[in-house]
Amino acid sequence: MIRKKKILYVDDEKINVQLFQINFSNSFEVLISCSGMDGLLLLDKNLDTEVVISDMKMPEMNGLEFIGKAKGKYPNKRYYILTGFDITGEIQHALDNKLILKCLKKPFNLQEIERILNE
Amino acid sequence: MRKIKFEYKLAFSYLLLGGIWIIFSDKLLSSIIYDIRVLTEIQIFKGWFYVIVTAILFFLFIKNHLTKLRDTEIELEHHKNHLEKMIQEKTNDLESKNEELFRKNEIINQKNTELKNTLVCLQDTQSHLFQAEKMASLGILTAGVAHELNNPLNYIMGAYVGLFRHYENKTFSENDEQVGILIDSLKVGVERSVSIVEGLNQFTRNSQSYHEECNLHEIINNSLNILQNQLSNNISIHKQYANSEIIIKGNVGNLHQVFVNILNNSIQAILNEGSITISTKLDDDYVHIEIKDTGEGISAENIEKVADPFFTTKEPGKGTGLGLAITYNIIKKHNGILEFQSDLGKGTMVKIKFPK
Numbered sequence: 001m002i003r004k005k006k007i008l009y010v011d012d013e014k015i016n017v018q019l020f021q022i023n024f025s026n027s028f029e030v031l032i033s034c035s036g037m038d039g040l041l042l043l044d045k046n047l048d049t050e051v052v053i054s055d056m057k058m059p060e061m062n063g064l065e066f067i068g069k070a071k072g073k074y075p076n077k078r079y080y081i082l083t084g085f086d087i088t089g090e091i092q093h094a095l096d097n098k099l100i101l102k103c104l105k106k107p108f109n110l111q112e113i114e115r116i117l118n119e
Numbered sequence: 120m121r122k123i124k125f126e127y128k129l130a131f132s133y134l135l136l137g138g139i140w141i142i143f144s145d146k147l148l149s150s151i152i153y154d155i156r157v158l159t160e161i162q163i164f165k166g167w168f169y170v171i172v173t174a175i176l177f178f179l180f181i182k183n184h185l186t187k188l189r190d191t192e193i194e195l196e197h198h199k200n201h202l203e204k205m206i207q208e209k210t211n212d213l214e215s216k217n218e219e220l221f222r223k224n225e226i227i228n229q230k231n232t233e234l235k236n237t238l239v240c241l242q243d244t245q246s247h248l249f250q251a252e253k254m255a256s257l258g259i260l261t262a263g264v265a266h267e268l269n270n271p272l273n274y275i276m277g278a279y280v281g282l283f284r285h286y287e288n289k290t291f292s293e294n295d296e297q298v299g300i301l302i303d304s305l306k307v308g309v310e311r312s313v314s315i316v317e318g319l320n321q322f323t324r325n326s327q328s329y330h331e332e333c334n335l336h337e338i339i340n341n342s343l344n345i346l347q348n349q350l351s352n353n354i355s356i357h358k359q360y361a362n363s364e365i366i367i368k369g370n371v372g373n374l375h376q377v378f379v380n381i382l383n384n385s386i387q388a389i390l391n392e393g394s395i396t397i398s399t400k401l402d403d404d405y406v407h408i409e410i411k412d413t414g415e416g417i418s419a420e421n422i423e424k425v426a427d428p429f430f431t432t433k434e435p436g437k438g439t440g441l442g443l444a445i446t447y448n449i450i451k452k453h454n455g456i457l458e459f460q461s462d463l464g465k466g467t468m469v470k471i472k473f474p475k
Contacts (some may be wrong), residue, residue, distance in 0.1 A: 013270070015304050019277030022297055023284075059352040085348075086267025104270045107276035 004029040005104065006048050007117055010039040010066060011055035020053075028117060035059075036066030043070055049077060051117055053104070055069065056083035056091065062096050071099060073088075080104055125184055133173065140169060249449075250325060252441040253376050267348050268315055274308030277301075318344045322379060324372040329452060333374050335365040335406065339397060342378035349386050359398035365406050367473050373449045380442040381410055381469050387433070388414025388467060401475070408471040417461040425459060 008031040009020045011107035017032040024030050031046060033039040034056060043049055052070060054063040061069075067079045079099065081091060094100045104113065144165055152158045281301040285291050291298055318341045342430040343356065350356070385395045393413035417425060424430045426447040431440035450457045454474050459465040 015274050015307060016270075016277070019274065019281065019304055022281045022301065023277055026284075057352070061246055062352065084273065085266040106273040108273060110280050 001087060003048050005117065006031065006046060007045070007051040007053065008033065008039060008042055008049050008074035009053050009082075010034070010036060010058075010063070012058040016055065020108075024113070024117070027114065029085070036063070036069070039066055040069060040073075047074075049074075051078045051080070053080045053082050056085065057080050057106075062098070064090055067094070067099060078116075078119075082106060082108060082113075129177075129180060130175060137169075137173070140446065148406075154269055163224045233347050244326070245263065245448075248441065249373070249376075249445055252445050253323065253372075255441070264319060264345060264348060265314050265316060268312055271308040271311035271315070274304045274311070277309065280307040286291045295469050296467075314344065316339075321371060322375040326370060326372060329364060329370050330368050331371050333371050334370045334407065335367065335374070335399060338371065339399075339408075341381055342375055345375075346382055346386060347378055349383065350394050351390040354386060354389050355394045357394060357396040361399045361401050363401070365399055365401060366475065367406060367453070369453045370474075371448070374453070377449050377471075381471075384442070385410060385412035385414060385467070385469075388416070393466075404475055406473045406475055408473075409468060411468045413466040416463040416467055417467055418463050421463055424459070424460055 004027065004031045007024070009017055010033045011017050012063050013033055014034060017034060031042050031049065032117045033042050037060070038052070039051070039052070039054065043052070052067065052102075054066055056063040058066075063081050063083070067081070070077070071079055078101055080102055081094070081100050082104040084089075085102050087095070091100075091103050095103060102116065104116075148161060148165070152161065206266075211231060215296060273445050278301045281297070282305075283303075285294060285298060321338075322345055323339055337359075343350075382395065382420040383396075389395070389412060393412075396409075396411045398407075398409045398411075400409075421430075421432065426443045428444040429440040431438075450471060450473075456470075456472040458472075460470070
């Protein structure tokens with residue numbers, strides 16, 4: 001059996017991480033976390049994580065702050081934002097700087113996310 | 120002294136003169152004339168003389184008296200005529216004044232009607248303005264609220280995707296726990312969507328009644344929900360509500376507008392990090408609501424003007440300048456009082472008082 005790709009999903013809303021795990025754990029090994037802080041710890045323990053997807057609006061550390069720190073440590077992973085809101089100046093800036101590869105929209109599109117994860 | 124009337128004077132003088140004349144003329148004649156025959160003849164002349172003199176005197180007296188009387192009568196007549204003329208003149212004068220008054224009254228009535236129409240028109244415009252401001256602030260908020268809906272929609276989409284896969288693979292029974300989570304997510308997603316839409320509906324409702332039951336805690340919570348999107352992670356909200364529900368008579372939609380406006384101002388006043396404390400209190404006669412933020416505050420110069428129409432310190436497109444003017448009006452319509460206390464750089468406290 002081929003080893004499943006390891007991905008990390010960070011979102012402060014429990015329902016969102018639960019659903020993400022349920023919907024993607026068939027094809028991927030889904031690590032989930034409810035805060036940027038925990039996300040960073042998970043990355044430290046799972047160096048083979050290939051893709052990181054994070055919600056934008058979270059208390060304490062927002063998605064881009066988290067990704068900024070994660071990318072500083074692990075520059076070779078692919079990072080994405082998944083948000084219900086429009087692309088803000090902050091997100092556009094992150095796109096321009098290639099901090100994130102794409103800004104995905106909520107409600108999520110299963111096919112789009114699967115395609116991105118499989119790239 | 121009482122004036123003796125003419126007729127008495129006349130009779131008395133006649134009696135006196137006649138008496139004196141008879142007594143003295145007879146004595147005089149009898150002392151100088153001794154011949155009885157001559158005396159008798161002279162007596163006849165004397166009688167005639169007396170009658171003629173008294174007749175002349177009567178004539179003169181009465182003429183004099185009557186002339187006076189006639190003059191008086193003429194003068195009276197004259198006065199009477201004059202008076203009549205005067206009365207006629209005055210009456211004419213009054214009539215024309217009356218007519219003028221009537222005309223003026225008509226003009227006043229007409230102006231009054233015009234004013235009434237203008238007032239109705241103004242009230243109409245004001246209510247339109249209320250609604251327009253609501254829509255303008257709604258426009259500013261809508262972007263956020265619409266996006267806020269994407270979160271519960273994400274739950275629903277996630278639940279659908281999971282449930283659909285189990286349906287396709289016929290794996291419901293083996294995944295009891297997972298199916299439970301998916302169904303719960305569906306429910307929470309729908310409930311959240313409903314509460315967001317309801318919040319918006321409450322805010323935009325356009326009822327004119329000021330006799331609706333307004334649950335203040337519910338309205339404040341709802342306003343916070345509408346503003347959820349404007350609230351960054353760096354703003355903490357502290358609620359210090361009274362223990363019991365607070366219900367006042369008023370207009371639900373307009374009171375939403377009040378709290379959305381005030382809370383939105385507090386949020387916008389907090390540039391980086393801060394808190395907003397909302398407290399409610401009841402005493403015997405009043406409901407007190409205080410909204411305190413740790414934002415940038417309002418200068419003493421501006422605090423006088425915050426409720427003036429079109430006064431704004433916000434960038435173009437960020438505010439209409441009508442928010443607090445309308446907030447003030449709405450509170451006044453609820454017989455309430457709105458007050459601001461602010462320290463530049465430290466924050467602002469908004470105090471609202473409603474009669475119970």
